[in-house]
Amino acid sequence: MKTVLVTGGVGYIGSHTSVALIESGYDIVIVDDLSNTRLDLLEGIKKITGKDPKFYEGDLKDEKLVAKIFNENQIDAIIHFAASKAVGESVTEPLKYYKNNFLSLVNLLEQAVSASIPLVFSSSCTVYGTPDLLPVTEQTPVKPAQSPYGNTKQVGEEIIVDTIAANPNFKAISLRYFNPIGAHESSHIGELPLGVPNNLVPYLLQVAAGERECLSVFGDDYNTPDGTCIRDYIHVVDLAEAHVVAVKRMLDGLSKEPYEVFNLGTGQGNSVLELIKVFEEVNGLKLNYKIVDRRAGDVEQIYADTTFANEELGWKSRFELPDMLRSAWNWQKNLSKLG
Template sequence: MAAKKVLVTGGLGYIGSHTVVCLQAAGYEVYVVDDCSNSSEAVLEGIVAISGKQPHYTKLDLRDKNATAAYFQQHSDMDGVIHFAASKAVGESVADPLKYYENNISGLVYVLQGCVKHDIKNLIFSSSCTVYGQPDELPIDESAPVKPAASPYGNTKQVGEEIILESCEAYGLAAISLRYFNPIGAHESAQIGELPLGVPQNLVPFITQTAAGLRDELQVFGDDYPTPDGSCIRDYIHVVDLAEAHVIALSRLLEQKNSANFEVFNVGTGEGSSVFDIVKTFESVSGNSLPHRITDRRPGDVVAVYADTKKANEVLGWKARFSNEDALSSAWKWEQKIRSKK
């Protein structure tokens, strides 16, 4: 029996690359498109080093409607698509919203058009807990209202889900939107991990780069939030746990076990950790003391958000396996590996 073929957009990115590895381990034939705007073709070497398999890779900017249509014409026999490709920094989206609307919305529309034209029925969408805005209650479950977004990035995820839902209703697609919380960590092999270009927008690479001496100090965006230690609280999930959730969700669609054409699942640990919690845990696992400075709050940041993961646990049969200690230890191992090459 031939292996199922799956297209992973943004498959050289942080979450995408880990998902490619998990898909290959599960026996899928993986096709990757990426424009490398926030990744590198060198990631392919890490994927091959882990899995022993080279995914089919094409450099493609999904904002190019004609090039995207041509790709789907050439690869019309896909069994499913996992759509990661998007710009993803909250702060940058506030400063440059049009970049986010063009990249995140146009790319999604052109992918969906390709799926509809070539009868590719199954889609996994990389969504985000940002769709909940500042929640009324914690932890958040999937029935929580989708509130006005706190950032253009969050809005693109909300609008993206609406576009997919309406496409499922109109064209008979089947889709699962995975709303994930804060991915951290790296593959245990240290062959792939988070590789931000320029100044990191996420906490953990900023921590590891500070520990490695690339940054003078860690900036903590506000210590006056109404939380136990004054810093924001997030649900940090190991990227490998997150990658495995995509493989399980895809299998659910391919086996037609979905209960509706459009399903939504939170993917997190169910535990909230503050910025200072993460800093202390990193210091503990790495043996490094991190210099830090409190700066102004960052536009678009919510106070606290963490998941109720009961639905994913019970319906998908998925549960996070790794701790923050595991994730931060792997992130530090990955940072040291990168620096040893330079």
């Protein structure tokens, strides 16, 4: 049985991927500093899988901790989620993002390279900046990032490419995801941001639950059909399953290049107002929202061409937007009951 190190494995995408890995027969080791999540999600992983994964609470900027994890475990592959990830916050706190996202990656790579342990890197569609053509493919030019967060993903990929160039036995896959939303069907895990949510859906959920007064829609004067930003929303469970496929690809020696990149999305764009409307329809609710000024760092519209991932990985998203928003609301209701 192979063992996968999941950094940020108690976070939103990390917890769902941890479940998918266990259900696919992997052992996992989780490290998380709990800076933007709670141990409730670790309990959720246990409830869903019946397994109690080994867990380290700590910061990957700590070289000694990283070395300790690798010394104490036989790690066969790494999935690296641990990073600061809010576009808006990165604009106001850029140094936090550069310090956290780069140091943690470099510390991990030092260990991975020395033992030729393959790595799946949690990248983002933000690396494309504002694309000239839609949908974006893996060959779409990487343009100047719209935010420090997006820049950390661009440079993170460059760090990996440079590392592979100097260490040809090392392999990695970058998964560029679009906008993950939704929750596990059990409602035991889902998105659990601490403090004020930076992302659309968790904020929307808190407004729907009466925990916040009003949802702000940032701008309605974009060059889109209804004036609001367009994104490619993907169910987090679909995303998690793609990480399992990527790990297996490298462990089975099926990579066609030492470094590969795949877009993960549905291939369909939905505007913010469309998302709100679908949420209201599938859950029988009315949301209190208002249009406000544009937000720094936001890209007008972006959605994926997922042909390469579909054909090369044999992976395809299964869930539609109503499924995503129904599962997200079920998670929020469960969260409200738990307090």
